[in-house]
Amino acid sequence: MRRLLVRLLHLDLVRSAKAVQHLTTFVVTAVSTILVTRLFLALSGYPRIGGDTGLHVAHVLPGGLLMLVAMWLQFSYIGPGPRAAAALVGGAGFGLFIDEVGKFVTSDNDYFFEPSAAIMYVVFTGFVVGARSLRRRRPLTDAEHVAGAAHVLVDGLAGRLSEHRRQEVLRTLDAVGEREGVGELRSLLERVETRTPGVPQRLEGVWQAVADLFARVSSSRFALPAMGVLLLAQTAGAAVVVLGAWHSRTPHGIPVAGVLLGATLSLVFTVVGSWQGARRGRRAAVESFQRSVLTSLLLTQVFLFAVSQFAATAGLLVDLVLLGLVNADLARTRRVPR
Structure with a gap:
């Protein structure tokens, strides 16, 4: 039975060497689009496109159009050329689309539905972890x-x-x-x-x-301790913001729990990375730092946005810089045997 299922589901597709780069572009663009969109809406007072006409153009619609443009690029042109643009455009479109997931899982179309952040987190985490696991388990032939x-x-x-x-x-x-x-x-x-x-x-x-640029910066002898300090500062900053908001009774339990969970996991990965760096070498430390950054980007900042848009946007920028540094360092250390 298992062999029959494998034969039926075998798509016989050739994988791309640039898949991780394009998937990373897609996810980072999507997450950035969500945070920037919510920041803009908060600063502008959540305007309704359509005014008082009774119509409202939800941003899920331009999101769908951008995803359509990404598919059009892939269907209309051959070669690897359009993939970078499709990843960027498609990521922005998917970010606009999933940002309104709360409207589609509630009977009253509640954009501010608290579990929306958790839904987005599960989607992005599953996407990233699944893609990376498949590539690690089956490297390109x-x-x-x-x-x-x-x-x-x-x-x-x-x-x-x-x-x-x-x-x-x-x-x-x-x-x-x-x-x-x-x-x-x-x-x-x-x-x-x-x-x-x-x-x-x-x-x-x-x-x-x-x-x-990230490769040059990450090759410095001060880069690894600086990354560890930034990760600790990022974790502490998120915890301070959410605990301060909790003390003022501003947010509800789900965003607070999500931020604290993400901050705790990031802290654990950072501490473990520092310990492994001293015992097993730089590569082990960088791999653990990468898990810490991805946890902050895909979990902490998503829930933090429900508490403080400005703190989450600043955290996003810091996470993107850290992600670039750890990925560059990891790419270099992986070329060197343990």
Whole structure:
């Protein structure tokens, strides 16, 4: 029975080497869109688009349109070019869509339904954890790396390949070694003419420039202790904000519980990371710091927004910087054996 189910559900799809980058762009954009949207609505007094006409254009509608645009980009164009733009546009659209989940799970269309933050948290956490678990359990095979290079060649044959991307793919083929199709792909990639990157390639270029900056900063000998201090300060700040609000009896129990749970988990991951760094090396510390940042981003800040929009927005910015630093450090340390 199990073999039959595996055979029926086997989609036979080739995975992308850029999947983690695009999925991260999608999730970070979606979470950022939620927090920025709620901050704007709070500052503007929650205006109704449509005024006093009896109509209200909920922002779930432009969210759906942005997701439609992301799908249109994927369906209409071949090659890896549109994926960066689709991840960005689709993430913004999904953020606008799921921000109004409270209206669709309550009979009175309550946008401020408290468990909405928990629903959003479960969705994003499941998405991120599931994607990362699948990639760690099943790394890309050499055949998939070769197929990915052939996919990039599509842009080259159409005259839309940047020199940076070509060199990146050639390095991937060097790592694969001798395999069927590698020689032919290398020959074609070396012969195609490159051009100035277009908008989708420039989006990836921006990502690369930011990644290079984080890589330089994270390589400093002061980076690891600085990350630990920032994580502790971030955790303490969230706890102070929510406890102060609880003392003034402003929020209800669910947001407070969510923030305290997230802050506690982040604190545990940070302390464990510092301890592991002293015993097992930098890589173990960075991996634990990464769990701390993701917990803060996907749990603490989502619930904190119900308590203080400004604190959650500031926390988001700090989390994004920390996420960039730990990911850059982790990418470098993973290239070095334990």
